[in-house]
Structure formats: structure tokens, C-alpha cells
Amino acid sequence: MSPRSWGRLFFGAQALAGAAWWIAVFVSPGIRTATLGSLDAPLVALLDIPLFVLGSALAAAGLRAAVWSTTGWTxxxxxxxxxxxxVTGAAGWGxxxxxxAALGSIGAAVLVLTGRVPSEWLLRGPFRFRLAATARPVAHLSRTAVQILVFSAVFLVALPAVIVVAEHRWGLHVPFPVAVRIAGAVLFALAFALSMWSAASMSVQGEGTPLPSAMPRRLVVAGPYRFVRNPMAVGGIAQGMAVxxxxxxxxxxxxxxxxxxxxxxxxxxxxxxxxxxxFGADFRAYRDRVACWIPRRPRITV
Structure with a gap:
């Protein structure tokens, strides 16, 4: 399937899900309370059914105006x-x-309107690929430390804190056993160690940093990169889960x-x-030999 077809498929599924949800709202008081709180369901339906349910169906049919209006409304x-x-502490599930639905609609709208996945949009400004300037290892280590500090402050502290507050305020919190929290602390320690090992290898052996704007000048295949191709990503994601x-x-x-x-x-x-x-053939050989996510025994070529 083409990207545009995937986007239209999402809008079709969203139309069906929206219709099923509105039926459930009028049939089940529990679902109505959990998703709408004390809002007037008939009044909300008067706008949402044509703009969300029918609009999603029209977007699935390929009507560009419906793609714009449905995504904006959602x-x-x-x-x-x-x-x-x-404000109210109600309708958290809604x-x-x-x-x-909004995140999905935005992504689907991009696919339908552009006909592709414009991932190159991510590589702009400070995230555009550029080689690191020639410098001593200590300079690369310092830049890497700053990057890790900023990344951690935003993605491991600030955003999770907002999510935790919303989860409690919206009535979505589910208590975790103490053992799970302890396991999270152990996982965080292990993931943090992996990230630090990866960052040091990238800075010293790669002569660069993890940030795209100061990429390593040399292909790094030592340290944790012997086991997975993206240990920094593995470490960062594991830390997020641990948090x-x-x-x-x-x-x-x-x-x-x-x-x-x-x-x-x-x-x-x-x-x-x-x-x-x-890096051409060197990287292709490395990619074929080492897994992306889950460590495996490196292949031995004769």
C-alpha cells in the first residue's frame, strides 16, 4: 500500500471507531461519563458526528477539504x-x-496530502546532519555531556512529569506494586550505564557526538556498538520506560x-x-553483522 492509502485507511478506521464510540455513549452511561464527564452529549454530538465521524469518512474517500477540516476539528x-x-478532573479517557486521534489524524493528513512520509522534515535546523568539527576527545566528550543533559531534562524529566500530572488529574492512574518500581530503578541504572558507555565510545572513537549536528567522523563498531547498532537509542528508550x-x-x-x-x-x-x-561497504558489512535492537552473536564471515 502507498503512504496515501495508509492515511486514507486510518481515516476510515477512525470514522468507524467514532461511530462505535457515539453509539456506546448513548447506550452506556459509564462510557458517557468516562469520556464526556458532565458535557451535554447531544450538543457535542451535533458538531462531532458531522465533523469527526462523517468528516473522517469523507477523508477516507480522498476528499482533501475533509482531510483539512477533520484534522483541524480533531x-x-x-x-x-x-x-x-x-480543570474538572473528569472525562480523562475522552x-x-x-x-x-489528533496525533493520528495529523500523521494521516500528512500522508494523504503529500503522498509520502516526509521524514526529512526532522533534519532541519540543529538536527540537520553535519560532521563534527575536528577537536580533541575532551571537547567531544564535553559536547556530548551537554547533549545528554538537555535530552534528559526534556525527555526524561519534563515531559514525563507533565504526563504523570495529567494521568493523576485525569483519573487514569493505576497503582504499581513496589517491586515494579524497584525493577524500574534497576533498569534505569543499567540503561544509564549503557548510554554513558555508548556516548564515550561515540566521542572518543568516533570523534563526534550523538547529535546529528555534530556527527562522528569515524564509523564506531567497538564498545557497545559490537552488540547493537544503536545502543544510544536502546539506552534512551529503556531509561524512558524505567522512569x-x-x-x-x-x-x-x-x-x-x-x-x-x-x-x-x-x-x-x-x-x-x-x-x-x-562509510559505504564498511557500514553495510557492519549492518549485516550486528543487530539493530536485540543483541545477537555476531556473524562470522569466511
Whole structure:
């Protein structure tokens, strides 16, 4: 299937899911309360059924105007539901489901309107691929340390904190056993060690940093890179999951897992294409020998 077909398929599935949800809202008081709180269901339906359900169906049929209107409406409703759930503490499931629908609609709209996955949009500004300047290892290590600090502050502290607050406020929190939180702490320690080992190898042996704007000048196949091709990503995603386990937040764990999917589908292909262009046969041999995610015994070629 083409990217445009996948986008239309999403809108079709969203139309069916929206119709099923509205039937459930009017049939089940429990679902109505969990997803709409005290909002007037008939009044909301008056706008949402034509703009969300029927609009998604028209977008699935390929009507570009419906793609724009449905995506805009879904995003607006998601923002409104998030605000409503935060202020009242009700309709948390509605806010979460609409947030997921908004993200999905935006992604599907891009596919339908452009007919492709424009992953190159990620490589702009500070994320554009550029080789690191020639410098001493200590300079690369210093830059890498700053990058890790900023990454951790944003993706392992700030965003998870917002998610945890929303999870509690929206009534979505599920208590985790103490053993799970302890396991999260152990996982975090192991993942942090892996990230530090990977960063040091990248800086010293690769003569660069993990950030695309200061990429390594040499192909790194030693240290943790002997076991997986992307140990920095493995370490970062595992730390995100560990933060969720320690915080007792299933939404943070889900956030980390979604991050892994985005990285694997959008970032990794671009990164590996750049490595193949720069290092050619050496990278292809390394890629064939070493797994991307799960360590395996390296293949021995004769």
C-alpha cells in the first residue's frame, strides 16, 4: 500500500471507531461519563458526528477539504478535552482518546496530502546532519555531556512529569506494586550505564557526538556498538520506560514505547542512509553483522 492509502485507511478506521464510540455513549452511561464527564452529549454530538465521524469518512474517500477540516476539528477537540479534564478532573479517557486521534489524524493528513512520509522534515535546523568539527576527545566528550543533559531534562524529566500530572488529574492512574518500581530503578541504572558507555565510545572513537549536528567522523563498531547498532537509542528508550516504572505511570511507559516506534520508523532509516553514504561497504558489512535492537552473536564471515 502507498503512504496515501495508509492515511486514507486510518481515516476510515477512525470514522468507524467514532461511530462505535457515539453509539456506546448513548447506550452506556459509564462510557458517557468516562469520556464526556458532565458535557451535554447531544450538543457535542451535533458538531462531532458531522465533523469527526462523517468528516473522517469523507477523508477516507480522498476528499482533501475533509482531510483539512477533520484534522483541524480533531485537534481542536483534543485540546478542549485536555483542558476540560485538567480543570474538572473528569472525562480523562475522552481527553486521552482524542489526543491519540489528533496525533493520528495529523500523521494521516500528512500522508494523504503529500503522498509520502516526509521524514526529512526532522533534519532541519540543529538536527540537520553535519560532521563534527575536528577537536580533541575532551571537547567531544564535553559536547556530548551537554547533549545528554538537555535530552534528559526534556525527555526524561519534563515531559514525563507533565504526563504523570495529567494521568493523576485525569483519573487514569493505576497503582504499581513496589517491586515494579524497584525493577524500574534497576533498569534505569543499567540503561544509564549503557548510554554513558555508548556516548564515550561515540566521542572518543568516533570523534563526534550523538547529535546529528555534530556527527562522528569515524564509523564506531567497538564498545557497545559490537552488540547493537544503536545502543544510544536502546539506552534512551529503556531509561524512558524505567522512569515510567519508577513513577508508577503506565502512560509514561507508553510514551517511551511510542518514542521507540517513531525513532525506528522515521529517524533510524535516515541515520543509516547517511552512514551508508559516508562509510559505504564498511557500514553495510557492519549492518549485516550486528543487530539493530536485540543483541545477537555476531556473524562470522569466511
Amino acid at each position: 485537534t481542536l477537540v483534543a485540546a478542549g478535552m485536555a483542558l476540560y479534564a485538567t 481527553a486521552l482518546l482524542m489526543a491519540a 515510567g516504572l519508577m513513577a508508577g505511570s503506565w502512560l509514561v511507559v507508553l510514551y517511551a514505547l511510542c518514542g521507540s516506534l517513531v525513532w525506528n520508523a522515521l529517524v533510524r532509516p535516515l541515520e543509516e542512509a547517511d552512514l551508508e553514504e559516508r
